[in-house]
Ligand SMILES: Nc1nc2c(ncn2[C@@H]2O[C@H](COP(=O)(O)OP(=O)(O)OP(=O)(O)O)[C@@H](O)[C@H]2O)c(=O)[nH]1
């Protein structure tokens with residue numbers, strides 16, 4: 202697999218590897234790690250500094266692998282590691298059943314074992330719906346961003362709008378978080394950084410009114426993208442979820458002809474609790490995708506597999522850090538490669 206990104210907004214393998222390092226370290230024990238050791242760089246062995254005997258005898262391109270005895274102790278340790286990444290018990294059970302069937306009590310090349318794990322990861326993600334963020338040229342595209350408090354909604358919106366601007370699109374933000382003091386100001390700062398316009402009303406204004414005004418302006422002035430921020434809310438707070446439903450209703454009423462992405466922002470470090478959030482938010486505002494943030498700070502990046510298996514909602518974007526360019530497309534192949542290669 203190439204280390205280059207497929208598209209500009211994809212990630213490079215190296216960037217992903219470093220962002221996913223905590224999860225990666227949880228999955229891979231030192232036996233699997235050794236698979237990734239590059240062969241000795243023979244180009245550095247010059248005539249002035251002859252290679253030591255032992256290196257000179259080794260063929261330069263032979264990968265360094267290790268023989269692993271896949272006994273019960275090894276399998277239990279692997280199972281434990283996978284559970285700790287939060288990939289979900291159902292996924293772990295299925296994966297371990299396959300690994301047990303094909304590897305139990307064998308002495309295996311670490312490379313072979315890595316490939317088996319990788320294929321298991323691929324097959325989980327392949328069963329999930331397609332992960333590309335929708336954009337329809339020539340129309341106003343609406344991105345409605347929801348989630349519990351502090352998951353990274355406003356930051357992700359800032360990054361996403363910046364990205365759209367880099368692509369030359371006309372972008373409008375809507376400051377739909379009128380609940381928290383300073384939220385609109387925070388979004389306004391992002392709008393300046395990203396170089397996009399913003400619609401905001403006074404503090405405590407009805408978020409539905411903000412969204413209505415933003416749709417009206419975006420239509421009239423031919424924007425390509427309208428990205429709507431909303432207040433963070435706990436999924437078990439009925440009145441706040443009802444408010445969100447109303448806001449979604451405004452979009453449905455006034456923009457039913459337009460392409461819409463309803464995106465749930467999930468903090469990867471919340472693990473399985475994120476799935477519960479997703480279920481409730483999905484009932485209230487028919488989600489079309491997930492933005493999975495803070496993958497850089499967690500060992501629980503396996504949540505990607507739980508989402509793929511249990512939610513039926515694709516992860517579309519991933520947050521790999523706090524910089525403007527740290528919101529990337531989710532590319533399943535590259536993700537697996539970074540996790541275990
Ligand atoms: N490391 C890291 N930090 C992130 C990422 N995404 C967001 N953050 C940080 O998470 C914190 C909360 O981000 P916000 O964007 O304010 O979250 P929010 O969901 O809008 O919060 P509320 O509006 O209060 O619900 C900030 O400190 C962000 O910098 C990410 O991908 N990686």
Ligand SMILES: [Mg+2]
Nearest residue numbers: 354355378384
């Ligand atoms: Mg916010």
